[in-house]
Amino acid sequence: MTADPKVLLVYPQYPVTFWSFTHVLKFISKKAAFPPLGLLTVAALLPPSWEKKLVDMNVTPLNDSDIAWADYVFIGAMIVQKDSVRPIIARCRELGKKVVAGGPLFTTGHDQFEGVDHFVLGEAEITLPRFLEDLEKGEAAPLYASQERPDINKTPVPQWDLIRMKDYAFMAVQYSRGCPFNCEFCDITLMNGRVPRTKAPLQTMTELDALYERGWRGQVFIVDDNFIGKKKEVRVLLSELKKWMQERKNPFTFLAEASIDLADDDELMKTMAEANFQRVFVGLETPVEESLHECCKFQNKGRDLVSIVKKIQNHGMEVLGGFIVGFDNDPPSVFERQISFIQKSGVVTAMVGILTALPGTILHSRLLKENRLLKGSSGDNVDGTLNFIPQMSKGSLIEGYLKILRTIYSPKEYYERILTFLKEYRPAQLPRVQWVELKALVKSFWYIGVVGNSRKYYWKLIAWSLLRRPKLFPKAVTLAICGFHLQKIADDLLSRVSLRKSCEDLPLNS
Numbered sequence: 376m377t378a379d380p381k382v383l384l385v386y387p388q389y390p391v392t393f394w395s396f397t398h399v400l401k402f403i404s405k406k407a408a409f410p411p412l413g414l415l416t417v418a419a420l421l422p423p424s425w426e427k428k429l430v431d432m433n434v435t436p437l438n439d440s441d442i443a444w445a446d447y448v449f450i451g452a453m454i455v456q457k458d459s460v461r462p463i464i465a466r467c468r469e470l471g472k473k474v475v476a477g478g479p480l481f482t483t484g485h486d487q488f489e490g491v492d493h494f495v496l497g498e499a500e501i502t503l504p505r506f507l508e509d510l511e512k513g514e515a516a517p518l519y520a521s522q523e524r525p526d527i528n529k530t531p532v533p534q535w536d537l538i539r540m541k542d543y544a545f546m547a548v549q550y551s552r553g554c555p556f557n558c559e560f561c562d563i564t565l566m567n568g569r570v571p572r573t574k575a576p577l578q579t580m581t582e583l584d585a586l587y588e589r590g591w592r593g594q595v596f597i598v599d600d601n602f603i604g605k606k607k608e609v610r611v612l613l614s615e616l617k618k619w620m621q622e623r624k625n626p627f628t629f630l631a632e633a634s635i636d637l638a639d640d641d642e643l644m645k646t647m648a649e650a651n652f653q654r655v656f657v658g659l660e661t662p663v664e665e666s667l668h669e670c671c672k673f674q675n676k677g678r679d680l681v682s683i684v685k686k687i688q689n690h691g692m693e694v695l696g697g698f699i700v701g702f703d704n705d706p707p708s709v710f711e712r713q714i715s716f717i718q719k720s721g722v723v724t725a726m727v728g729i730l731t732a733l734p735g736t737i738l739h740s741r742l743l744k745e746n747r748l749l750k751g752s753s754g755d756n757v758d759g760t761l762n763f764i765p766q767m768s769k770g771s772l773i774e775g776y777l778k779i780l781r782t783i784y785s786p787k788e789y790y791e792r793i794l795t796f797l798k799e800y801r802p803a804q805l806p807r808v809q810w811v812e813l814k815a816l817v818k819s820f821w822y823i824g825v826v827g828n829s830r831k832y833y834w835k836l837i838a839w840s841l842l843r844r845p846k847l848f849p850k851a852v853t854l855a856i857c858g859f860h861l862q863k864i865a866d867d868l869l870s871r872v873s874l875r876k877s878c879e880d881l882p883l884n885s
Contacts, residue, residue: 381426383445386411387452387459388432393757398860402815406542407433414451415533429537442470451478464490483734494518500525528578532585545596548582554601559670559738563600571604576615595627602631617650628806630654638683648691648803656695662716666702684720691802696722701730703766710775714782721795723854728757759872784865790832793854
């Protein structure tokens with residue numbers, strides 16, 4: 376390699392799902408929910424002298440001129456983006472450009488993709504330097520992989536200048552990798568190991584400084600697999616983070632993912648809330664004890680899950696919950712039990728999916744041995760598809776799943792959960808209302824309060840929150856707007872699954 380190459384980093388489009396929050400974005404004038412943190416970190420790992428551009432296809436189209444400009448096209452993707460990936464590779468091949476691919480999609484399924492010149496798999500801090508060294512010598516191999524776990528304190532600050540921050544609803548940082556638990560259906564330990572690795576507080580503050588100095592004010596997603604995987608280290612971080620936030624007058628609000636044992640530590644929850652953690656995603660999965668045991672979700676067993684959710688929310692953090700149906704031990708009553716569980720808990724944002732066997736997981740290996748796998752995973756466990764043969768009949772599982780969605784995302788039940796949540800929510804501090812949120816409020820008057828099918832419940836919520844909990848009025852409106860998205864996704868999914876089912880039931884000669 377004689378000259379510094381030009382590198383185009385491409386983040387493929389992801390489909391409209393519960394997780395994309397697509398229908399929320401129009402209220403807040405954003406183009407995508409989250410930035411491509413992995414690719415921005417890879418960009419920072421590349422030599423500074425290389426010329427780099429990034430195209431996030433969730434924000435802007437990928438043009439042939441972008442590809443033509445580059446010497447190499449780096450693609451980073453998750454499984455849910457795979458349908459967008461293949462056309463990108465084909466376009467690069469047509470234009471004679473070298474393709475370098477990495478990320479979760481390729482780490483667990485690179486053999487499914489033709490046309491990629493170099494796979495750089497696993498954690499980039501280990502495999503990317505090896506690829507770059509060989510590339511410099513003109514000896515780059517087709518594949519680089521390693522099980523070695525890097526010291527993430529040496530991970531550089533993401534190259535934020537490659538994106539426009541104002542296009543996104545959230546910014547993102549990573550504090551740790553790995554999870555001490557080993558749930559059967561989860562691929563986190565495959566990707567990042569069971570021993571959590573954390574960054575020193577100084578490193579994390581440096582990354583937050585980078586966001587702050589570029590003018591970001593608002594929501595920050597800590598993308599860790601399990602933020603509290605190492606509680607001792609987390610306490611040290613939170614002590615520093617609380618001071619950092621106070622000195623800057625609380626410029627950020629935080630969202631994180633955590634295991635349910637967060638509820639065992641009152642002091643930890645108190646400190647998180649004081650540091651402005653306002654939402655936490657928890658894998659609640661199921662109220663069926665036998666199913667929790669089946670999937671090795673031992674940390675959830677023997678607990679009053681409804682009380683635990685309320686405890687976390689009483690500490691000032693809204694719980695976003697993940698729920699699953701389709702376990703072998705699920706009884707026929709599981710669907711009604713999930714509905715009851717979700718409604719009683721006050722988990723407003725309840726992401727309910729059908730069990731999915733992701734490649735490389737313990738579940739995938741077990742089902743392969745049992746000859747029960749049907750096809751590859753879509754990467755979206757809330758799309759109503761099955762990639763394995765369940766113990767209960769397929770029809771019963773799909774119908775039961777649709778019943779859950781039809782119920783929990785109907786206006787009546789959804790707004791009931793908002794009220795349940797607001798009655799027990801005790802935030803440590805209230806975020807400053809920004810101009811974009813005022814615009815979202817005005818838009819909600821029309822899209823939800825006038826033309827939406829939830830308008831009766833919307834105006835009742837507005838009146839209740841203004842009269843009973845006026846300080847939580849912005850939160851009430853935010854949840855109503857999220858409901859607009861969730862209800863649209865649920866309605867679309869119900870239509871698609873019903874259509875698919877009707878097509879499957881047609882006679883072959885029809």
